[in-house]
Amino acid sequence: MGGAKKKVHPKTRTAAFKASEPSEIVEAPHSFIIHRGLSCPYITDLTMDFRRIMEPFTATNLREKKINRIKDFVSLSSFFHVSHMGIFNKASTQLSFKVLRLPRGPSLTFKVHQFTLARDVISCSKKQMFDVDHFKHPPLVIMNNFSGEGKHLKLMATTFQNMFPSINLAQVNIDTIRRCVLFSYNPEAKLVEMRHYSVQVVPVGLKRAVQKIVSGTVPNLNKCDEVVDFVTRDGNVSEAEVDEDEQSHVVLSQTLKSKGNLENHRSSVKLHEIGPRLTMQLMKIEEGLLTGEVLYHDHVIKTEDEKETLRKLIEKKRKLKEQRKKQQNENRERNLKLKKEQNKEAKRNHDAENASDADDDAQYYKDEVGEEPDEELFKPDNNSSRKRSKLPSGMKYKNKKAKMDNKTSKKFKEK
The missing domain is CATH 3.40.50.10480 (Brix domain)
Structure with missing residues (x-):
């Protein structure tokens, strides 16, 4: 392929x-x-x-x-x-x-x-x-x-x-x-x-008849015995139109x-x-x-004075438009910079909040179990929402029992 x-x-x-x-x-x-x-x-x-x-x-x-x-x-x-x-x-x-x-x-x-x-x-x-x-x-x-x-x-x-x-x-x-x-x-x-x-x-x-033949138009020879009759019927052949x-x-x-x-x-x-x-x-x-x-x-x-006044007015509008465009570009750059700083600050706050939650969990574990937890147990992770948290040594996750519908359970009992 x-x-x-x-x-x-x-x-x-x-x-x-x-x-x-x-x-x-x-x-x-x-x-x-x-x-x-x-x-x-x-x-x-x-x-x-x-x-x-x-x-x-x-x-x-x-x-x-x-x-x-x-x-x-x-x-x-x-x-x-x-x-x-x-x-x-x-x-x-x-x-x-x-x-x-x-x-x-x-x-x-x-x-x-x-x-x-x-x-x-x-x-x-x-x-x-x-x-x-x-x-x-x-x-x-x-x-x-x-x-x-x-x-x-x-x-x-x-x-x-x-x-x-x-x-x-x-x-x-x-x-x-x-x-x-x-x-x-x-x-x-x-x-x-x-x-x-x-x-x-x-x-x-050229005669009209000759022009038709030269141009490729098919003439009507219904009343003529030969092509010569069609050419000569309107006059002498040598006489050009x-x-x-x-x-x-x-x-x-x-x-x-x-x-x-x-x-x-x-x-x-x-x-x-x-x-x-x-x-x-x-x-x-x-x-x-x-x-x-x-x-x-x-x-x-318009007079020359009126034309000069209009030129000055047009030039003033052009400069004002350029200034407004420049101000818009500066505002856009400033907003982008401010947005980046806000994103960084939000990320910092999020990391600090995750760290404080990890400290609280570690203290709770120490009070209940009576020993220090592992270092990686309550370590903050940005992708923790999609990962399963680690358990202490000796402890395992219990697999959930597979559920069967009524038909499957009957077949299983018959066997």
Whole structure:
């Protein structure tokens, strides 16, 4: 028989797993997307849709409970390489979306004006295109109109870009770019529009019939005697179809896996929206993790004197918190030390009480028997409760007679 499997501590097993992870996964930005506040099925669906956008470097099946706090997720962030956290917070009057840079900030708070779930976007599309394989690679991030004045625009654009892995244009495999996320800023309304698309690349200059054959789609040859009839029935074979939107035509630098898209040949790039949609407005930027100095506020504008007063107040609170924490540590150490001294004192009193009881027993034995007892007879023992005390020489314990039930006693008498 084989020996039992040796148990491995979970921390040791996880550390070995992390050491075996490739550098691309370790260095890529990971994210947690959760929702807080009032319960609402639409907010839960929106959270799941946003997790699909952040795939594959996100916790898709993350289970969250009401008892979980933000600090619980922050404590696990370094262990799972999590660099950003998105929080949908449902209040009675509005819905907000917070983007946190872990573990020290900054924190961006957005007010969500409108949102559309992914299932609603796909159901409204004329040509629905949704492929699960497209979510195996991170999306391409497109930033539009974030070059205006104001440091908050630059910080907002940098935060959105850093939520997704960077792309090296010299080494990227074009076939892995299957999705794209668009962030567009409207300076007049101060709104950020977010859209999510699936990318499709099709060859240009081919008839529809030829495109179906090249792409591997089985054509309907019910009304044709040969394949040639299917290709030539809509016009001349040599006459190539031209896509209406010529701005979408590109010359590929690589050969793609999809059929018909060859290197140095023209292809058309088409986008199919797969949702969700978000329309939000930046309200506040905080220096720390949901706390600290307010770097930007859309409604409240403070003077330099007011900002300086707030800085002093925050610094005072921070010092008071450190002092309180230090006092708590000192109190804890003092209580532990006092507890150890009390345990030692109780042990000393117990030993002294056992010794006095032994002296009393020895004196009683001397008065009754008339001779000095043995030294080990009344010697105090801490484990005396589980041991039988020794008797003087010549004296033995009497074994108790075994008791028998009625049936056993009758059989014993018959024998």
